[in-house]
Amino acid sequence: MNDARPDHLTWRHWVVTILVIAALGLIVFRLYNLQVVDHELYLERAIQTRHGDAEVPAPRGVITDATGYPLAASVDTWDVYIDRFLWRDRDQASLAALQLGDFLQLDPNTLMADGTAADIGDILVRRDLSYEEGLALRELELWGVRTLASAVRTYPEGDLARQIVGHVGIDGVGLWGVEADYDHLLRGQPGRFDRELDPLGRPIAFGSNSEDRPIRGGEVQLTIDRFIQAIIERELERALEEFDAPSGSILVMDPRTGAILGMASRPTTDVTADALQNPDLPDLVRNRPMTDLYEPGSVLKTLTTAAAIDMGLVGPDSTYVDEGVVVVGTDPIYNWDFQAYGEVTVRTYLQKSLNTGAVWLAEEVGAEDFYDYLAAFGIGEPTHLGLSGEAEGLIRHPDDADWYPVDLATNSYGQGFAASPLQVLTAVNVFANDGWLMRPYVVSRIVSQDDVRTIEPVSVRQVVSSNTASTMATLMHDVVEGVEWHLGQVDGYSVAGKTGTTIVSIPTGYDFDTTIASFAGFLPYEAPEVSILVKIDTPGGDLNLGGQVAAPVFSRVASAIMEYLRVPPRESLVSNP
Amino acid sequence: MSRARVQSHAPDYGLLTATLVLLIVGLIFVYSSSYVMADVEFDDPNHFIKRQVLFAVLGLIGLVITMQFDYRHLRRLSPLIMLLALVALAVVLVPGFGVERNGALRWIQIGPLPALQPSEFAKLAVLIYMAAWLASRGDQLRDFSLGVLPFVGMVGLVAALIMLEPDLGTTVMIAVITGTLFFIAGARLVHVIALAGSGIVTASLLIVSGGYRMDRILSFTSAEEDPTGVGFQTLQLLVAFGSGGVWGLGLGVSRQKFFYVPGSHTDGVLAIIGEEIGFVGVLVVLSLFLVLFWRAWLIMRRAPDMFGSLIAAGVLAWFAFQLLLNVGGVTRLIPLTGIPLPFLSAGGSSLLVSLVAVGLLLSVSRYAAFTPEPERPRGVQRHQTPATVGASR
Helix, strand or coil, X not given: CCCCCCCCXXXXXXXXXXXXXXXXXXXXXXXHHHHHHCHHHHHHHHHHHHEEEEEECXXXXXXXXXXXXXXXXXXEEEEEEEECCHHHCHHHXXXXXXXXXXXXXXXXXXXXXXXXXXXXXXXXXXXXXXXXXXXXXXXXXXXXXXXXXEEEEECCCCCCXXXXXXXXXXXXXXXXXXXXXXXXXXXXECEEEEEEECCCCCECCCCCEEEECCEXXXXXXXXXXXXXXHHHHHHHHHHHHHCCCCEEEEEEECCCCCEEEEEEEECCCCCCHHHHHCCCHHHHCCCHHHHCCECCHHHHHHHHHHHHHHCCCCCCCCEEEECCEEEECCEEEECCCCCCCEEEEHHHHHHHCCHHHHHHHHHHHCHHHHHHHHHHCCCCCCCCCCCCCCXXXXXXXXXXXXXXXXXXXXXXXXXXXXXXXXXXXXXXXXXXXXXXXXXXXXXXXEEECCEEEECCCCEEEECCCHHHHHHHHHHHHHHHHCCCCCXXXXXXXXXXXXXXXXXXXXXXXXXXXXXXXXXXXXXXXXXXXXXXXXXXXXXXXXXXXXXXXXXXXHHHHHHHHHHHHCCCCCHHHCCCC | CCHHHCCCCCCCHHHHHHHHHHHHHHHHHHHHHHHHHHHHHHCCCCHHHHHHHHHHHHHHHHHHHHHHCCCCHHHHHHHHHHHHHHHHHHHCCCECCEEEECCEEEEECCCCCCCECHHHHHHHHHHHHHHHHHHHHXXXXXXXXXXXXXXXHHHHHHHHHHHHCCCHHHHHHHHHHHHHHHHHCCCCHHHHHHHHHHHHHHHHHXXXXXXXXXXXXXXHHCHHHCCCCCCHHHHHHHHHHHHHCCCCCCCCCCXXXXXXXXXXXXXXXXXXXXXXXXXXXXXXXXXXXHHHHHHHHHXXXXXXXXXXXXXXXXXXXXXXXXXXXXXXXXCCCCCCCCCCCCCCCCCHHHHHHHHHHHHHHHHHHHCCCCCCCCCCCCCHHHHCCHHHHHHCC
């Protein structure tokens, strides 16, 4: 150093210099703490802040009818949210509110009020915007407006088969029907996004991210045919009006497989917001043919008769003498018309549906075998058709303390115990299927991401011999076709069937004016395609017998189904060719 | 001392080198920290870097011109420079001339150039003017009416004009730079302390009166209570530094620049540097500043005259205090002040003026005395006060 040079340095310079160096030292110490000592802490905080852990909903599986047509499907939509944190910027927010209001046809002032009511959190302003509209909205890139992928469940056939198909709540959970029972299959497995996001929720370009792709929900194919379902729902509603009845059911099955082709009951519900609030909703969404029990009435005489024939005790032409009344113990049992017909054959007894004949056959069979046969027919047992809520049945057996011999007599013509329409039709199907009982089923195929499961028809057991079955089919054919102008007849086809008129039990006994009119049958008799059970509860008009109320409904339904299935009519049977 | 004796020679290349390296580092990080935001808001990832490069080129031209210019002529020109600065500060307040952004009138648009900030130029003008004035005052500085009052009047006028924009950060910087010069030039300690005290009181009143300024204080003291509100910037700056660790996440791959650090390319750029190249990178950047300070310090010490030394001291104080206030703010040692980091923060006016200031330092360095001055007895300079040097002219 050359001391001759000018040197401006004074203590004042040193004071400032030392202060600056001290401050710099403090800053370096601070940076060391931030970046080295607390590095892990801040790294964790960074990950927490930027961590976008979003669930990606899995597309819910389709429910199709037997033809593969969707009865329930999910359509991609968008839910629109306002990010209130970003809307703290009131200038940007009011601009966005105007544009968003314009786009969604909502009041911008309301949007502004909702979006600025708090400083944090997202608020939903529109649920289920259509997919295309959502894309257009995203294009606008409005400030603090987010769109999240969502899906809305649509039912292309409206409320058709509503009780079977069910409904999905806004939280994506099936509420009833197949939507509820097969929810675990339909819902799939939601995926997960785990990525670093900027404060607007946009992924950071080179941030770490991982993604589990959602597994799409399985497809459930029903045995329900939407055309058959439409026919029976239409005819059921028409019948309830015509006969002034509060409720009723129609069940259509393929007797050879047990597949349920249509199942309808009224009253039902739609899925409007009001309807979903209805406290009676659980009653309205029942599949009554399987959940509700009734006393089957005279339809059951087919089973009693089959048991007697199968045991070889009688044939179609065996006779007994009808005196119009049978006394069992102390209880007199009368025919429904309080008439006596003298010597009648088994064929005639079924045609005229004489209670005395059923009692005669049941006593021939004997209590033990009678109840064994009923059990073999599946009466009083759940059928395990694959939907929840199925009723078991109420039936007393000779072992039970409250069983009396008169029960055998009343049970023989379908009173004094309860079964579901599904159990009854399943049992009647035996006569159209060579004596074999088929398990009813409503789901025919489940297609999941990596598996296709086809539900094959299940033969449960042979209840009666093939001969007995064909004899019974003939007897039932004679019930309908052997009587001129039987209302269950179908133009162009021969029908096997049986009416039933249940006297409804009330706490003090039976109310003879209150009936359940039913009819069970199958056609064409020669090669059965479908079996149908019609049940009209407590018709209010003058007509209340199965043959008067249920048979004509059966005829209309059967006729429409034959036409739809293109079953060729037999020309000899066509009345007005 | 005679001016003729001091020959011009090569400038201080050490200072020039440190400046150029800082400039390059600055351009790299302005690009890295701004392209995401630029892409989203301007549809052009290069929006900010283009402006920054333009001003770097303009600044380098300014640097070379200033370096070649004999700074001693500025002494005569200083009243004119000051006048121009005052006019510019006044014009910016006139609606129509001034460009308003975020509720502040800080910019002037001249022709096709990007908008300029007169307050940045005023910083340099006040510095030159003060250095000239203080160098000529001598012992009068110690007098209240001859020294303190004129000083307060001039600084107060500039400060008032800038506060009208309003821009508290730049006002504070001008007060700190001129105050430091006042102190170094030999003002009485009582006066300096009184001035510092009243400055702090004034600043505090201004802070309490302006809502957004109070938010900065709240953000400093209680960021955790509102981590997504007023505390957001403060906390996210720390997250950027902290998550960088020792070596950083890697050049260009900051996550926090995705809108987590507001002003990631301006005041917050060091946080992005800390996140991308870590503690080590920040130390390198701070070391570059230390080299720059050290060379400026030598120039200040060896300037041929008091004016040159005060200019060097002023520029040094300017860079050093801006660094301290900026880094102190982003590391939450003090509240955020909205002061840019010299050479590193995006901002055309700041960069241009900073480079011209370096040119000024280089100009002073070209006249630093190397030859012995035999007529001065040894030791006198060592013990004389700067005031007496100024008076000796």
